[in-house]
Amino acid sequence: MTSPLRLPHLEDLHDARIQQGHAPLLDHLRHVARDARCKSYVDLFGACASLSVNRDIAMQAASDVLMRCLSQALGRRPILFRAGEPETSFDEDWLLALARSLQTGDTASCTFLLHSRVPKHAHRNLVFLLGNVADNFPRI
Numbered sequence: 367m368t369s370p371l372r373l374p375h376l377e378d379l380h381d382a383r384i385q386q387g388h389a390p391l392l393d394h395l396r397h398v399a400r401d402a403r404c405k406s407y408v409d410l411f412g413a414c415a416s417l418s419v420n421r422d423i424a425m426q427a428a429s430d431v432l433m434r435c436l437s438q439a440l441g442r443r444p445i446l447f448r449a450g451e452p453e454t455s456f457d458e459d460w461l462l463a464l465a466r467s468l469q470t471g472d473t474a475s476c477t478f479l480l481h482s483r484v485p486k487h488a489h490r491n492l493v494f495l496l497g498n499v500a501d502n503f504p505r506i
Contacts, residue, residue: 390503391462391465391499391500391503392458392462393449393450394449394503395429395446395458395461396446396447396448396449397449398429398430398432398433399433399436399444399446400446400449401430402430402434424498425498425499425502428498428499428502429499431495432492432495432496432499435491435492435495436492439484439485439488439491439492440484441483441485444457444458444461445457445458446458460479460483461496463475463479464476464479464496465496465499465500468496468497468500468501469500469501476493480492480493
């Protein structure tokens, strides 16, 4: 029987993310993505219009719509691990970096991250959804 190899630098990276407060947001998005797998198809452009005017419902709906439409924005299905998993995928790292740049107002990083993976026509909707989730996360 063999044990899994754990690289020390990955554990340090995970600890740094927990200290920065990204683990709760990532676990929330992972959980929402898991629940959204069995839901019906939602178009990225129609999804933003379907958000409720009720603030509490809209905050939860934004998370749901973001995770259901992320594959459309990326052009492929994102790789998301289970909630609580210490390792992160490239897609999760990218999503957290984009959320961090939106929260801090770092437009240069936000623009770079969007242009690196998302078609121009999906920028506005993705920024709206992720910004809504990141800004309201403590209240979700």
